[in-house]
Every structure is written in C-alpha cells, then in structure tokens.
Amino acid sequence: MAFVTSDYDFSTDENYPDDDLCSLNLSPVEVITQTWIHTIICVFGLIGNTLVIVTYIFYKRTKTMTDVYLFNVAVADLIFVVALPFIIYNEQNSWLMGPAACKMLRSAYSVNLYSGMLLLACISGDRYVAIVQARRTFGARSSTLIYSRLICSAVWVFAVALTLPTLIYTERFEEPDLVAETVTVTCQLSFSKNETAMLMKVLVPSLQMSIGFLLPLFVMVLCYSSVMRTLLRAQSSQRHKAIRVVLAVVLIFIVCHLPYNVALLDHTMSLFKQRSCEVEKFKLRVLAVSRSVAYLHCCLNPILYAFVGVKFRSHFQQIILDLWCYSKKYIYSARSSRGTSDICISGLRSTDGSNNMSSFTA
Structure with missing residues (x-):
C-alpha cells in the first residue's frame, strides 16, 4: 500500500550515504x-x-466585490475537497x-492554493478600500x-498558469521498494533531464x-493593519467584534499555512x-x-469570511427554512402541500438582497 507523503519528494538512493536502503512509505x-x-x-x-455557493446563487441577489471574491474562494475550495477523496483512494490503491x-x-x-490564496488577498484589499477609504469610494463601489x-x-x-509545471511533469510510475520487496506506484513530479529536475525542484x-503564501500574507497584514487602526478610531459598538474577526482571519491563515x-x-x-x-x-x-x-x-474559510x-x-437561515418547507411538501396532503409551497415561495421572495454585506459586521 503506497501513500505518498509529499508532492515534492525527489529522493533517490544517491541522496543517502553508504548506499542505505530506505523505504519512505508511511x-x-x-x-x-x-x-x-x-x-x-x-x-x-x-x-x-x-452552502456558501448556494447562498450566493439563490439567496443573495445584490452582489458586492467581496461577495464575488467569496464565491470564487468557495469554488476553489470546493474543487479541492471534491478531488481529495479521489487522491486518498488512488494513493492507497x-x-x-x-x-x-x-x-x-x-x-x-x-x-486551489494559488487561486484561493490570491483571492483572500483580494478580499483584504477590498476590505481596506471599503473601511479605510470609505469616504473616498462612497457611492462608487457598486459601479x-x-x-x-x-x-x-x-x-x-494566473493560478492555472502557475499549475502548468505540476500538470506537465507529474507522472505515474512504478519503482521497486527493495526494503519491502514490493513495487511502489507513485504519482509525483518526474523529470527526464537533470537540468530540468534541478530547476523544477526549486x-x-x-x-x-x-x-x-508570502505574497497573500504580506497583502493581508498590510491591509488588515490599516483596517484595525481605522476600527480602533471608530466609535462603534461593533468595532471590538470586527477587530476580533480581523485578528482571527490573519492568525488562522498563519497557523494553517506557516508550518507547511x-x-x-x-x-x-x-x-x-x-x-x-531517518532524517528524511x-x-x-x-x-x-x-x-x-x-x-x-x-474548511475554515466559510466560517471566517461568510458566516x-x-x-x-440570515440567508443561511432562510435556506434551512425553505428546505424544511419543501420537505413538508412531500409529507402532508395535497391541501397542506399547496399551503406549504406558498410559504416557501413567499419566504424566498422576502429575502432582502439589497445589502452590502461586510465580512466584518456582526
């Protein structure tokens, strides 16, 4: 059973002294x-x-710049979480x-990495414009x-372009595991020329x-530090919660991505x-x-940036309400079903879409 521990495992026997046989399988x-x-x-x-994607498609009619960014972040994350079970299955089989x-x-x-991280940087830039430069951009953001x-x-x-080396040079190949006396099938970057290998390895x-990581982190720290200074000067009952959200966004980003x-x-x-x-x-x-x-x-992006x-x-609660209403439609009689359907439609139509949702509002 093979389970590749790294997409960047370029190790060969020549990397280890004294011609040691080394099995890197988990x-x-x-x-x-x-x-x-x-x-x-x-x-x-x-x-x-x-839930984020469904909310933005069906329930949130008026879209702001942050909404567009959040929707695309959710799409990027969804692409990866859909691919993850197939990655696990193939690595074990x-x-x-x-x-x-x-x-x-x-x-x-x-x-997912490039698109998601760059979009999070865009969100921080948009929050900077919306909060720090609010007076200068008032009335112009919708346009x-x-x-x-x-x-x-x-x-x-840009994300697809940066992924091309991975797409081009990733190969599936078999190699004998002399320690376990089996054949290990791996899927990782592989190169036919030493010059190409040395370049791509770096x-x-x-x-x-x-x-x-570094570029989005720099943009987020720069923008959110200005946002926090503005919030600290503001006389608002919600400013403390907004500051906590900003700190959580930056700290969780660092905690998740800095170790890797x-x-x-x-x-x-x-x-x-x-x-x-052993070191390897x-x-x-x-x-x-x-x-x-x-x-x-x-998993944390929807909580940090949307919920x-x-x-x-409120839009999410409307989703739950509508799901409950439509489920009753198939349980009750024809008369109650007709009444329940009317309630669901009226509930959906009553959702207010004329808002500029801020990720830092309570």
Missing part, C-alpha cells in the same frame, strides 16, 4: 490517521463551501485511475463590480511559498544534500502533517 497507522483527517476535512469543507487522474488530481491542490469579476478571471488564469516549491511552508522550505533546501534515511523520514512526516493542517483552511456576517447568516 506506516499503516499513519495511513489510517491521515485518511480519517482528510475525510473530516473533505466532509466539512464540502458542506461549508457548498496504486493510482488505479491511471496517469490522467494522477496529473489532474495532483494539479487540483495547486490550483466597480465588473472589475471584481475581471480580477477573479485573471486570478484563475521553482515549483518556491512559487508555492512565494505566491501561495517552513517544512517545505526546509525540505527544498536539503534536496541536493546527502541525508540519512522525519522531514517527510512533518511535511505530511503540516500539509494536512494547511488543508484545514478550506460571521449577519446578512449571510
């Missing part, structure tokens, strides 16, 4: 633990992001779905909605760390050095654990 306990963790991430990420699935599934996380859609389109194109993780990027940086810097089998095993375990922590962010808003929560 133990059965580690496989089961990671499977359960990823399953939980998948379930909660699927529920949360689906020697990639039975073939080379095409190997390429597409490995690319799913990369697209710039088209720009948010263009920005989202550009982010998706380029791919470097792009992930710089554009997928530090582990990835350490792993990348040691690629061209000899290292012992330890580094890959740390990389796998921190990567699972990074995956958690796709903190009163208007969004």
Whole structure:
C-alpha cells in the first residue's frame, strides 16, 4: 500500500550515504490517521463551501466585490475537497485511475492554493478600500463590480498558469521498494533531464511559498493593519467584534499555512544534500502533517469570511427554512402541500438582497 507523503519528494538512493536502503512509505497507522483527517476535512469543507455557493446563487441577489471574491474562494475550495477523496483512494490503491487522474488530481491542490490564496488577498484589499477609504469610494463601489469579476478571471488564469509545471511533469510510475520487496506506484513530479529536475525542484516549491503564501500574507497584514487602526478610531459598538474577526482571519491563515511552508522550505533546501534515511523520514512526516493542517483552511474559510456576517447568516437561515418547507411538501396532503409551497415561495421572495454585506459586521 503506497501513500505518498509529499508532492515534492525527489529522493533517490544517491541522496543517502553508504548506499542505505530506505523505504519512505508511511506506516499503516499513519495511513489510517491521515485518511480519517482528510475525510473530516473533505466532509466539512464540502458542506461549508457548498452552502456558501448556494447562498450566493439563490439567496443573495445584490452582489458586492467581496461577495464575488467569496464565491470564487468557495469554488476553489470546493474543487479541492471534491478531488481529495479521489487522491486518498488512488494513493492507497496504486493510482488505479491511471496517469490522467494522477496529473489532474495532483494539479487540483495547486490550483486551489494559488487561486484561493490570491483571492483572500483580494478580499483584504477590498476590505481596506471599503473601511479605510470609505469616504473616498462612497457611492462608487457598486459601479466597480465588473472589475471584481475581471480580477477573479485573471486570478484563475494566473493560478492555472502557475499549475502548468505540476500538470506537465507529474507522472505515474512504478519503482521497486527493495526494503519491502514490493513495487511502489507513485504519482509525483518526474523529470527526464537533470537540468530540468534541478530547476523544477526549486521553482515549483518556491512559487508555492512565494505566491501561495508570502505574497497573500504580506497583502493581508498590510491591509488588515490599516483596517484595525481605522476600527480602533471608530466609535462603534461593533468595532471590538470586527477587530476580533480581523485578528482571527490573519492568525488562522498563519497557523494553517506557516508550518507547511517552513517544512517545505526546509525540505527544498536539503534536496541536493546527502541525508540519512531517518532524517528524511522525519522531514517527510512533518511535511505530511503540516500539509494536512494547511488543508484545514478550506474548511475554515466559510466560517471566517461568510458566516460571521449577519446578512449571510440570515440567508443561511432562510435556506434551512425553505428546505424544511419543501420537505413538508412531500409529507402532508395535497391541501397542506399547496399551503406549504406558498410559504416557501413567499419566504424566498422576502429575502432582502439589497445589502452590502461586510465580512466584518456582526
């Protein structure tokens, strides 16, 4: 049973001194633990992001720039959580779905990473404009909605472009495991030329760390620090809760993504050095654990950016009410069914769409 611990595992026998035989496969306990963790991430990420998408499509009629960004973040996270069960299945079953699935599934996380992180940076920029530059932009934000859609389109194109190395060089191949005396089927970056390998070994993780983490973090810290200064000066009963939300957004982003990027940086810097089998095993375990922590962010995004808003929560409550009404439609008699249907339609129509939801309003 193969379970690849890293998308950036370029190790070969020549990396280890004294021609040691080294098996980097996870133990059965580690496989089961990671499977359960990823399953939980998948379930909660699927529920949360689906609710965000449904709310924005059917219940929130007036869209702001933040709404457009949040919708696209939910789509990016949903792509990944849908792909995650297939990744788990293939890693535990020697990639039975073939080379095409190997390429597409490995690319799913990369697209999610770049698009999701850049869109979160866009949200922080939009919150800066809405709160810090509120007087200068008053009355003009609704007319710039088209720009948010263009920005989202550009982010998706950029994310796909940055994912191309992963899509092109990821291969499914078999290699003998001399320690376990079995054949290990892996799906990871593979290169036919040493020059290309040396370049991509550094380029791919470097792009992930710089554009997928450092750039969004820099933008978020810059924008949200200005937002917090403005909120601290404001005489509002809601400012303390808004400040807590801002702090939570930044801190959870750092907690989720900093460990993985530090582990990835350490792993990348040691690629061209000899290292012992035990050290390599330890580094890959740390990389796998921190990567699972990074995956958690796709579950937390709906809570941090959508459900903190009163208007969004009211739309979510309307979803629950309508689901309850429509379920009664198939239980009661024809007469009560007709009355229940009328209630559901009137409830849906009564939802107020003429709001500018802020992610930092109570």
